[in-house]
Amino acid sequence: AQSVTQLDSQVPVFEEAPVELRCNYSSSVSVYLFWYVQYPNQGLQLLLKYLSGSTLVKGINGFEAEFNKSQTSFHLRKPSVHISDTAEYFCAVSDLFGNEKLTFGTGTRLTIIP
Amino acid sequence: KAGVTQTPRYLIKTRGQQVTLSCSPISGHRSVSWYQQTPGQGLQFLFEYFSETQRNKGNFPGRFSGRQFSNSRSEMNVSTLELGDSALYLCASSLSVRGGGNTEAFFGQGTRLTVV
Numbered sequence: 001a002q003s004v005t006q007l008d009s010q011v012p013v014f015e016e017a018p019v020e021l022r023c024n025y026s027s028s029v030s031v032y033l034f035w036y037v038q039y040p041n042q043g044l045q046l047l048l049k050y051l052s053g054s055t056l057v058k059g060i061n062g063f064e065a066e067f068n069k070s071q072t073s074f075h076l077r078k079p080s081v082h083i084s085d086t087a088e089y090f091c092a093v094s095d096l097f098g099n100e101k102l103t104f105g106t107g108t109r110l111t112i113i114p
Numbered sequence: 115k116a117g118v119t120q121t122p123r124y125l126i127k128t129r130g131q132q133v134t135l136s137c138s139p140i141s142g143h144r145s146v147s148w149y150q151q152t153p154g155q156g157l158q159f160l161f162e163y164f165s166e167t168q169r170n171k172g173n174f175p176g177r178f179s180g181r182q183f184s185n186s187r188s189e190m191n192v193s194t195l196e197l198g199d200s201a202l203y204l205c206a207s208s209l210s211v212r213g214g215g216n217t218e219a220f221f222g223q224g225t226r227l228t229v230v
Contacts, residue, residue: 032217043118043204043221051217090157100145100210101170102219104157 002027002093006105014113021076021108023091031093033074038088086112118222126228132193135225139207146188151202200229
């Protein structure tokens with residue numbers, strides 16, 4: 001079984017400042033890692049994913065994340081945020097063995113302050 | 115290429131009624147999963163269907179059921195609705211490569227169910 005922890009439920013950040021959203025996971029097997037974004041009254045949109053290879057992955061809208069196996073972390077970063085980044089962000093994992101189930105963290109609400 | 119389509123977008127039902135939600139996956143995707151999203155419990159996995167068979171099931175009561183048709187479209191049904199069933203129900207489709215995990219799930223916009 002897997003679990004995902006997003007310690008920060010809310011993160012306020014000034015516009016054009018950098019941001020890091022934290023994600024830690026627990027699993028007895030190897031996993032794939034994802035970050036999704038959800039805008040109000042919308043579904044989930046994939047920001048980026050780590051499947052294998054380079055531990056630094058780049059996604060859409062200027063976001064990137066780094067997989068750290070020893071710390072079981074997959075933190076999301078953006079060097080300069082915009083008002084349009086205001087949304088809820090979810091970290092998720094799936095295991096590698098034919099299981100389509102995604103296990104999500106509780107989400108982090110990112111609020112950009114003008 | 116059309117995305118994942120969920121219908122209807124909004125529903126209001128009365129306690130004790132039943133409801134059916136529909137999901138049309140991306141063309142070529144054979145796996146459809148359903149999730150319930152509530153403020154208190156977050157995103158929880160309901161079940162997954164692949165080639166008309168339920169492959170995986172979350173920890174929900176038997177009032178929650180689903181099915182998948184030969185064209186990969188899926189429906190989920192909730193019987194004897196309770197107030198706590200009020201939620202956003204999200205459907206996700208994926209290619210589901212045999213022997214591999216979920217490498218990318220595409221989500222629909224969801225159906226907002228309100229039980230009164």
